[in-house]
Amino acid sequence: MTGPEIELMVNAFKALADASRLRMLGLMAERERSVEELSSLLDLKGPTVSHHLARLKGLGLISMRAEGNTHLYRLDGDALHALNRDLLTPDKLAAVTADVSGEAWERKVLRDFFDGERLKEIPASRKKREVVLRWLASHFQPGLRYPEKEVNVIIGRHHPDFATLRRELIGAELLRREAGVYWRAE
């Protein structure tokens, strides 16, 4: 109903909107590649390559296999195909529009409590707080699992008190937790 589904789309496009990452995908499509190999082929330092790999992993586009210390990364062709198929369909655009012209009240709440992406304060009223929490929950991709550290980072982008918000998300059953690992409900 609420459609910040759009943030997921933006995230996917941003992940692909980088020459280094596209080159890495091309190289990993041929065969599995070590970080060092990508680093020398692309003339980038190791940390930079690791950063890009993390980003691509977040999209579910690559898989990793460890062989000794070496980490070998490979492109998941099926995932790429699925992404290409689903990325820009009319359905998606419709969802985007729903997001824009959706519930006026919810949009007003978000406008009131947010300064850009930054949550000015946590709403005291339960209903308003739930709007904010749903907006936060939409930043977690269904099906993915997040360690607590990453949950804190994602929430922390919008408000310093990530601990309170994280608990509230669990309480509202928008996120679920087991053994220190979090995922989006439903």
Place this chain on the structure above:
Amino acid sequence: MTGPEIELMVNAFKALADASRLRMLGLMAERERSVEELSSLLDLKGPTVSHHLARLKGLGLISMRAEGNTHLYRLDGDALHALNRDLLTPDKLAAVTADVSGEAWERKVLRDFFDGERLKEIPASRKKREVVLRWLASHFQPGLRYPEKEVNVIIGRHHPDFATLRRELIGAELLRREAGVYWRAE
């Protein structure tokens, strides 16, 4: 054959990697929209909307029709479909890879003469030897200066006869030397 092709891909993804532009596409998919209309629906100022429209026009995704002073923009559904179809195909990724590791032939040479990072033998043919030398040269950072001892170490990681290879690199003008100090050419 070397591909600024990749810059086109990056540009397309970047144009789509923005929530405002995606929302605008969604709205323009329903019906044609004026700048003012988009502006109020998205809660953005006029100039910002114009900026985004220019970006989307650069992708060929929208068309404009003037009616008096008002400019009415509309999504070109066919263009969108074509973009979605062509954006992330294996062909494109192959082109990207060609951009990185050059001609397929060069990649084949490297595969033939290397066992992992170890050069099995120095190619006798001049063209093949040059491919290997360029690969070796890529392990020297442009702008840095290397004493001869370090040059030997770096080359020695890949082949025991570092002296021959070092001289070949100078001969091919891929490395330069002055007073016993080496650096990467260009």
Place this chain on the structure above:
DNA sequence: TATCTATTTAGATGCCCATCGAAGGAGATG
């Protein structure tokens, strides 16, 4: 002509992020 309105261009600002060096694991080897 002057004026009003819709849009575009120019210039400035602030945030996001690609990249790097340094430091911190973690497996292998001896």
Place this chain on the structure above:
DNA sequence: CATCTCCTTCGATGGGCATCTAAATAGATA
């Protein structure tokens, strides 16, 4: 154990870009 190698994480920096205000353009109205 110590050490080496490969990778990841952390913190900092610089460049690009979304957004804004102010000014310029252009059509409509009178």
